[in-house]
Amino acid sequence: MHIEKEKPQEGTNIKKVVAIMSGKGGVGKSSVTSLMAVSLQNKGYKVGILDADITGPSIPKVFGIGEKRAIAINQVIQPVETTTGIKVISVNLMIDQEDAPVVWRGPLIGSMVKQFYTDVAWEELDYLLIDLPPGTGDVPLTIMQSLPVDGIVVVSSPQDLVQLIVKKSVNMAKMMATPIYGLVENMSYFECPDCNKKHYLFGESKIEEVAKDMDIHVLEKLPINQDFVTLCDEGRVEVFGKTYFGLCENLAEKLEERIGGIE
Numbered sequence: 001m002h003i004e005k006e007k008p009q010e011g012t013n014i015k016k017v018v019a020i021m022s023g024k025g026g027v028g029k030s031s032v033t034s035l036m037a038v039s040l041q042n043k044g045y046k047v048g049i050l051d052a053d054i055t056g057p058s059i060p061k062v063f064g065i066g067e068k069r070a071i072a073i074n075q076v077i078q079p080v081e082t083t084t085g086i087k088v089i090s091v092n093l094m095i096d097q098e099d100a101p102v103v104w105r106g107p108l109i110g111s112m113v114k115q116f117y118t119d120v121a122w123e124e125l126d127y128l129l130i131d132l133p134p135g136t137g138d139v140p141l142t143i144m145q146s147l148p149v150d151g152i153v154v155v156s157s158p159q160d161l162v163q164l165i166v167k168k169s170v171n172m173a174k175m176m177a178t179p180i181y182g183l184v185e186n187m188s189y190f191e192c193p194d195c196n197k198k199h200y201l202f203g204e205s206k207i208e209e210v211a212k213d214m215d216i217h218v219l220e221k222l223p224i225n226q227d228f229v230t231l232c233d234e235g236r237v238e239v240f241g242k243t244y245f246g247l248c249e250n251l252a253e254k255l256e257e258r259i260g261g262i263e
């Protein structure tokens with residue numbers, strides 16, 4: 001079945017659309033999306049984040065922009081910019097109260113997410129990162145069918161069960177014939193600040209095995225990091241990007257390598 005892909009606003013030029021997916025909630029998908037955005041922005045790219053995790057939107061919070069509002073001018077929604085100029089759109093930037101629950105059914109959420117692509121003044125972007133809702137349900141499916149997603153990054157954490165769930169995400173992407181740029185294993189290990197030894201708290205990672213089995217790349221293994229939690233909680237993920245410059249540079253380089261750099 002061929003579904004026509006949605007088109008962005010006139011005057012908008014998005015070079016790569018990357019969807020970030022996870023088979024289940026709580027693996028740090030939104031945190032990894034933010035870190036990817038910060039890392040690419042640090043490298044000088046123009047980056048936007050479309051927060052499609054409508055019922056659990058956390059992107060505005062980690063950037064400390066939860067109080068700001070996205071306004072519409074002539075029916076075109078203006079994204080909110082973070083301190084370093086990352087453009088963000090999220091349902092949390094549009095509802096009256098940040099903590100109000102969004103109790104909509106799938107089709108309504110799907111059409112809202114489409115509008116986040118078609119009705120937003122994204123203008124010039126090198127990378128638009130879409131933070132998908134967790135799982136392989138209705139909304140991720142709608143997005144992958146109707147938006148021109150160039151490829152997918154799958155985020156997982158090291159537990160056994162997650163490996164099974166990763167396979168679901170990967171299989172869904174394959175069914176949609178959407179390329180998979182690779183897997184990011186989040187909270188992969190803890191590096192002791194005193195002895196620099198890596199401790200695998202959830203057991204030795206099986207990600208290489210899973211990736212090989214599914215014929216996909218391991219993009220990166222990210223550590224458990226206390227500063228990351230604290231700065232995300234404080235809405236200062238961009239400060240993490242500056243403090244852990246090396247980690248972010250590494251992540252950006254791997255993304256560039258897999259997604260393709262932007263001229």
Ligand SMILES: Nc1ncnc2c1ncn2[C@@H]1O[C@H](COP(=O)(O)OP(=O)(O)OP(=O)(O)O)[C@@H](O)[C@H]1O
Pocket residue numbers: 022024025026027028029030031032053056058133134186187222223224225226228229232233
């Ligand atoms: N590498 C990390 N080190 C330490 N804590 C982390 C790391 N990644 C994420 N976290 C923490 O884990 C929690 C869940 O992260 P996050 O909200 O990004 O998950 P998610 O997978 O997007 O969840 P959701 O199910 O809402 O989509 C947050 O408190 C976050 O700060």
